[in-house]
Amino acid sequence: MTVQLIRGDxxxxxxxxxxxxxxxxxxxxxxVDGAIHRAGGPNILEECRAIVARxxxxxxxxxxxxxxxxxxxxxxxxxxxxxxxxxxxxxxxLANAYINSLKLAIEHGIKTIAFPNISTGIxxxxxxxAAEIALDAVLDFPMIGEKLDKVVFxxxxxxxxxxxxxxxx
Ligand code: AR6
Numbered sequence: 001m002t003v004q005l006i007r008g009d010x011x012x013x014x015x016x017x018x019x020x021x022x023x024x025x026x027x028x029x030x031x032v033d034g035a036i037h038r039a040g041g042p043n044i045l046e047e048c049r050a051i052v053a054r055x056x057x058x059x060x061x062x063x064x065x066x067x068x069x070x071x072x073x074x075x076x077x078x079x080x081x082x083x084x085x086x087x088x089x090x091x092x093x094l095a096n097a098y099i100n101s102l103k104l105a106i107e108h109g110i111k112t113i114a115f116p117n118i119s120t121g122i123x124x125x126x127x128x129x130a131a132e133i134a135l136d137a138v139l140d141f142p143m144i145g146e147k148l149d150k151v152v153f154x155x156x157x158x159x160x161x162x163x164x165x166x167x168x169x
Pocket of ligand 1: 008009010011028029030031032033034035081116117118120122123124125154155156157160
C-alpha cells in the first residue's frame, strides 16, 4: 500500500473516496465540509438528508457514505471528529473517525482513499496530537496493506503538512 502526503484541496483529489470532516447534522458547514458540498453539488446533500431521515444524525466518531456527486472521487465518506476540549476521550473519538471511515471504505470495495486533517480546523484539535492519532489509526488498521492500495493524507495548511511530513519520514 502506498501512503501519500499532499498539500492542497481534497476536492481535487482523484481517489475512490475522499473523507469529509462533517458535523453530526450531515447538512454541511464551513471548512472542508463546505468545500466538498460546494464542489460536489447538491446530490451529496440530498443523500446526506436521506441518511439522516433513515438513521438519524451521525454521532461523533461514526461515518456514513454517499456518492461523490460532481467530484472526481467516486464516493464521499462523511465522518464526524470530536470538538477539542482537552478530554482524553476525544483522542479515541478521533481515532474512531478514521477507523470507521476505513471500515466503510473496505465494505464498499474502495481501494484508494484520501483523508483531510479531521478536527484540526473549526473543532480546534491540536494538530500534532491529531496527526499522531490519524497515522496510528490508519497505519495500524488490521491488514490495511492488503485491503487498500493507497491512502492519501491531504493537508490544506502548511503547519499540518510539515507535521505529517516529519512524522512520515
Ligand atoms: N481540502 C482539504 N483540507 C481542507 C480544506 C480543503 N478544501 N479546507 C479546509 N481543510 P475543518 P473540523 C482543512 O474546520 O475541524 C465544518 O463546519 C483545514 O485546514 O474543515 O473537523 C463542519 O461542518 C483543517 O486542517 O473541520 C463541522 O461543523 C481540516 O481541513 C466542523 O467544521 C479540518 O478543518 C468540523 O471541524
